[in-house]
Amino acid sequence: MSDAESIVKYANDKLVAKNLARLPHPYTIGDARAWLKKKQNQYKQKNPTEFVFAIEIENEAVGSIGFNNITVGHKAEMGYWIGRKYWGKGLMTEVVKNASRYAFKVFKLRRLQTYTYPSNKASKRVLEKNNFKFEGVLKKGIRKEDMFFDAHIFAKVS
Ligand SMILES: CC(C)(COP(=O)(O)OP(=O)(O)OC[C@H]1O[C@@H](n2cnc3c(N)ncnc32)[C@H](O)[C@@H]1OP(=O)(O)O)[C@@H](O)C(=O)NCCC(=O)NCCS
Numbered sequence: 001m002s003d004a005e006s007i008v009k010y011a012n013d014k015l016v017a018k019n020l021a022r023l024p025h026p027y028t029i030g031d032a033r034a035w036l037k038k039k040q041n042q043y044k045q046k047n048p049t050e051f052v053f054a055i056e057i058e059n060e061a062v063g064s065i066g067f068n069n070i071t072v073g074h075k076a077e078m079g080y081w082i083g084r085k086y087w088g089k090g091l092m093t094e095v096v097k098n099a100s101r102y103a104f105k106v107f108k109l110r111r112l113q114t115y116t117y118p119s120n121k122a123s124k125r126v127l128e129k130n131n132f133k134f135e136g137v138l139k140k141g142i143r144k145e146d147m148f149f150d151a152h153i154f155a156k157v158s
Pocket of ligand 1: 015016017019020080081082083086087088089090091092093094115116117120121122123125126
């Protein structure tokens with residue numbers, strides 16, 4: 001819960017929210033606390049279906065990478081973001097490499113998938129650099145508020 005303020009500092013950014021279907025904008029301290037509470041409750045479950053890492057730089061949570069809809073022994077979905085100050089330094093490429101390796105091992109995954117907006121070139125590049133393969137387009141697969149966008153789906157299998 002002590003990460004809530006730094007999460008707001010970095011997540012309350014139009015350019016971060018633009019590419020994340022589930023991040024409201026503006027993003028408030030109440031949003032951060034509710035999100036952290038939800039994640040804490042997941043950790044109390046015997047078989048959590050969600051798991052998240054903070055990306056920590058100089059004692060601040062500057063982003064996160066999370067796994068949702070986890071089915072142990074089969075598959076999960078991945079989502080991630082990092083504060084604008086840290087873009088373009090190769091950080092998320094490294095985070096996806098390490099966190100996805102962890103998820104494959106701990107959740108015994110055979111498939112890890114993620115969705116991007118068609119325009120999100122940086123995220124697609126991060127996935128390509130980590131050997132995720134483009135599988136296709138889900139027409140109107142992303143809903144953000146009352147708008148629908150095509151989703152590009154990428155996956156890695158083992
Ligand atoms: C997408 C995001 C996670 C990338 O994080 P990052 O730490 O900047 O990523 P990296 O530096 O590891 O790699 C980015 C790559 O994209 C490339 N890139 C960035 N902007 C680009 C653009 N407009 N067109 C093409 N390539 C682009 C970079 O050059 C780099 O590739 P390279 O190493 O081959 O040069 C970050 O911008 C972010 O958090 N965005 C907002 C939230 C988001 O989009 N999350 C993902 C949702 S699917």
